[in-house]
Amino acid sequence: MSDLPLARRDQIAGRLSAGQAVIAAALANEFGVSEDAIRRDLRALAAEGRCRRVYGGALPIAGGMTPMAARIGQDRERKLALARTAVRSIARGEFLFLDSGSTNLALAEVLPDDFDLTIATNAVDIAAAVLHRQDLHLIVIGGSVHAAVGGCVDADALMQVQRLNIDRCFVGACAVSAQGGISALDPTDAAFKRTLLSLSRVSVAMVTNEKLETRAPHRIAAAKTISQTIVEHDAPAARLALLRRAGATIVTASPPA
Template sequence: MSDIPIARRDVILHRLDRGLPVVAADLALEFGVSEAAIRRDLRALAAEGRCRRVYGGALPTSPASAPMVVRVDEARERKQALARVGASLVQPGQLVFLDSGSTNLAVVPCLPAGSGITVATNSIAIAAEVARREDLQLLMVGGFVDRHVGGSVDAAAIAMVSSLNVDHCFMGACAVSSVTGVSAFSMADALFKKALALAGHHTVILATSEKLETRAPYRICAVGEIDHLVVEHDAPDEPVRLLAQCETTVLRAAAPP
């Protein structure tokens, strides 16, 4: 990245670190260089993992861009703190959907014992965890498995989800923004989550701080369509304030032990 002028690099990175997308044409005008030069800059930054390249510019990175098998082992205690809050919203006898995601996986051991809860999921890892608990009923949503997502998000999965009346839907989110809403890195995943939101009476997102005020290419819904957004105990105040203004209930998790 040494071929990128330092001042230009710092401006681009500062905007990305604030969760703002950047547009190559706008940057070219601002710095008086060609769009080709800006595209080279963005490719170099993307190669370092500092942004995600999209047509016409770049987006801030989100931790959810990594495959599910990688994310499962990351920040376990932080995810467990979020999961405890989410599980406290569930009532005995309800049908709960746990969308594929490493934080939703942490919800399974937090669900109350002997409460007659049925867990539906499209996730291989979550289904395996639920199957270990004899007090939980398991409903597996099937179809071809997207290895990156860690579960089924194809037309068959959408058709099955559309036939359900879910009490609490724990939706996985790649990015959550007060401006661009809830979004995903995969179009198929985003379409599945749209169907899931329609099937859920009450929708919950458990979001680690790295996902707040970031963007992913495919929009799922507005933040205001989420009933509860659970954030970490030390989530930055400004993103939380902006998200709370979107007519969703924001809950803070307790600090991990």
């Protein structure tokens, strides 16, 4: 095996991408280096969003749980197209909740001006984006930040959100399907989202194509319970037909600018 750090790191990254967990001690023995060297490799890979550090090694990251920081720049124009469609239904003076998610971050960028909107969010990046707008009232739901989710979904955050009466929530979803409804990869995140939906008069999910008719382990709600599911302009017709048969209300976004 090569003892070049970058070559070694690439081999470790390849195993993680293939869904394999890695153990630092075993890797150190295999590559003939110290465990400290392997730990440096794993720290670097975790910083790139390619693994999740655990005691003694690292675990692969499921596709939908790539850290929020790594998702922000992905498919930006498509997410903005979803967001521009979503804002059309927002009424003046509404109290909105923007759940964690890169598509909801895109929504924060295109909220209408001078609509006397109050925005609550549990997401760090969304709060920062809203803070730059002088015409928006901001409420931040705090707690311990979950790096992959990109926001706070712990017990403190859950307690804070239960005090709100929300007009319209934009809920993040890791997967959406006719049979599985909308679902999440993290159980704590899913519990937070279920509570959020129960407190909201209207619920909206903006869904990019790769999430349609996929499943995640933690169910949030049935597809028919979401007030609007906004999909991309080129969403596969067969997948949309399944969702409509399950009772989902589908809104199709305009093509990206």
